[in-house]
Amino acid sequence: MPEREVNLDVEVEIHDADTAVVSVGGELDIETATMLHHHLANQFLHGRRHLVLDLSALDFMDSSGLNVLIRAGRDARESGGDLHLAAPTPAVRRILEITGLTMTTPLHADVADALVAAGHEG
């Protein structure tokens, strides 16, 4: 099997006690989805129930990646928080639209908008 290099960058910025901004860059696929899931689960574990995912540097996402977003959204709702997606690239945005994820998870033009929405909703 041709091993692809793991190509996903995840950076976490703590915005406040219960809000974190997670920047996701590279390719979110079957190889990297678990890694992102661990990052997000870790945030929930620390009480950050409002998560903003900055997708501006995410070039590719497949169904495994989608599943991570779906689970994150579910986890956030269960802990009384929410998940916001910010600034997806056209390719990723298209996937989100096709799969209908835009119906369950709010999409924002940028992180600032997302944070406002997160604070407002939180």
Place this chain on the structure above:
Amino acid sequence: MSAPHRHGGEPAVGPPGDGAPTPAGPALPPGREEEPLPDDHSAVGRLAATVERLREEVRAAHAAAEGRALIELAKGVIVERLGCGPAQAAKQLAELAGQAGLSQLELAADIINQAAHDRVAEVAEGFVRAVRQPDGPGTAGTGPDAGGPDAQVNAGGTGATGAAAAGDSVAVRLRTAESAALNAGDSQAVAESLLEHALAPLGAVAVAIWTTGPDASLTLCGHAGFGADEPARWRYVPPGVATVAREALTARRTVRFPSLGAAGVPSIGHTRHPDGGRVAVPAGTGGRIHGVLEICWHRPLEPQPQAVERQIEALAELCAHTLETLPVQPVPTRALSSAAAGASELVELADGLYDPALVLTPHLDGEGRLRDFRIRHANEHFQDPAGRSRGAVDGALLLEAYPTTAGENELFERIERVYATGEPFRARRTRLTALVDQVPLASAADLSISRHGDSVLLIWRIEDESARLASLLQHAQRLGRIGGFEEDVLTGEITWNGQLFDLFGRDLTEGPVSLRDLTAHAHPDDEVAIGRFLQAVLHQRRASSAAFRMLRRDGVTRHIRVIAEPSLGADERLLAVRGAYQDISAQHWTEVALAATRDQLAVTEQESAERNRLALQLQHAIMPPTTAPLDAPGLDVAVRYRPAETESLVGGDWYDAVVLPSKKILLCVGDIAGHGIEAATGMVVLRNALRGLAVTGAGPGQLLSWLNNVAHHLTAQVTATAVCGVFDPSTRTLRWARAGHLPPVLVRGDRAAKLPLLQGLLLGALAEAEYEEAEIQLEPDDTVLMYTDGLVERRDTSVHDSLDQLLATAQTPADGLERRLDLLLTHSKSDTDDDTCLIGVRVT
């Protein structure tokens, strides 16, 4: 260390303190040649005086040491009895002696006698009683002198006189001899001590201690009173030469010759004391004769009182203990290695034999009697008739391991005899009985028993080959932890061997467990495996096996493999089932350990490869890659399924096309997120669920809503995308909806266009979801394509661009539907190596 006193060839009752402790005692008359000549003016004279003084000190120290040993022992008894400290015990001893008018030494001997209640005490008491009788027999040679040495040792003596004093002195004497013998460094010292302390008072003039060799030869290992040359001449008596000592050995009892010359039996010192009496006593412990104590009198021997005889026997026993514990040091320089042959040499010898052999050493009870033999070593070729491992027999007691050897004329008695006499035993076709699973099994064997040093070597060869094979089988079953069984299907009778009861942890009285009840003894998770196994054996009538976890009542879980084969009658009827259970626990854990350490990667890879193959087989079984699933009126249907090139990526793509009861046609393409067996099983669930739901006649939007619910409640959090259409041939309308899936493509004439992106969340993300539904009116020759993203997905291109490419390929003219699908697959620009599912319908 040598004895303190050494008497010359003369009767030994001479005044104490005479002979200097020179080894060549007899060469020097016990005179005063070495008495210091008090010539103070000569350096030689001073030196001689110093040497004599030192000798005197040594002698006194030895004498005191022997006495002190007794006193210390008595103090120990007092400490133990009165629970006081040693100092108090010493004080107590002194006070008691004073009160009783005895020397401390005499009192010590009394105390020890009382505490020990052993043979020496018995003899001493008997002696006291005998000599107190006024007309008691003259106790040959035991004159008033007898007190002499004791008094000397005593360094104080007592005022007691007469018979009582003589009796008391016997106790002291014997204890002193015992103490000296136990402290003596070799049997030569023992002989000297015996003569001085115990035998000279009985009138004896010389003593010889013989040790018996493995070949029943006799070697002189200690002597006193025979002079210098005679012991050298008699240092070794070959087997078969009848001497006084030999007679005692052969008879295994005390022999007495009132006059040696009259009996005509040769022995050591017979020239010097030709008419003197002789007594020879076998010196043995625990059934083994270690040697012979021979006592020599100068004059013919009159019948001795019983007390004296018993005293002599006690001395022989004392001798035996020293012979047993002391290294054998024969008087002459000639080596006697064979007598000291260690058990270790015998073990090596046994291992070199091609027949089964045991090395046995005597096992004595608390009183020093031979009770049993310990199996010191079982050699490599040893096979336990009862099938036990060598380790189970090694180190056990012979009678415990083989109780049946104790019978009349049986093995144990033979071994006992060989051990006592040293005479080897060899016989062909001897009956051996062994218990095999509580059943006595007699077999004929060639036997060889021989004594080597302190050990016995037992070699046998079992003649009965079938018995040997039976034992081998038992052995193998035990080793392999296999338990055999047979179930008569007609009568229901079940036969188990003993090992199987052990495996199940069941008592024999509880009876066996039928195969049909096996699941009651197994882990619930293994019920399926056992069920399959039973079906194979009982219904399909073929040999089968299964591995399961046996849950024993004692809480032990065992990994068991059961193997069984049916036994069929002439009419092909099932008569019986035969088989075996094997405990594979050890094997199992070994495998686990191996997997964890060495093969983990390989095992994991193999497992996942198997799982992936299974996933692919599942896909193929449900969706043949090319075969049209149905022949529907008004509609051509063609499908393509292309699994991912990498087996591990084979996933959950599916298609379906089925004519519903309403004559409408259900068309569907779906894609479960993820890969492998989980995705494939999820696919099966959703595909079948959709088929079932579609029978209700509901529209595609409703169907997807239900299907979302199914996906959401699958145990593994499954998400899937799907597009679902219901084609009505009567109106040529297609109603469709989508759940997160790419929209279908419509090819009409030379134009291809994707249908609109209806609202529809992918399946399983939310518990409840609604799906927008649309209807399209198709025309003849219209082609609708449904596909999974394997057809379009590219990492470097947005789905939008990929779809445009798909549309371009779709509108190139094609010779028929099948050809069009091939074209689409061929020109797919996908680079993600995903599954690809493609379904095309053409309105006719």
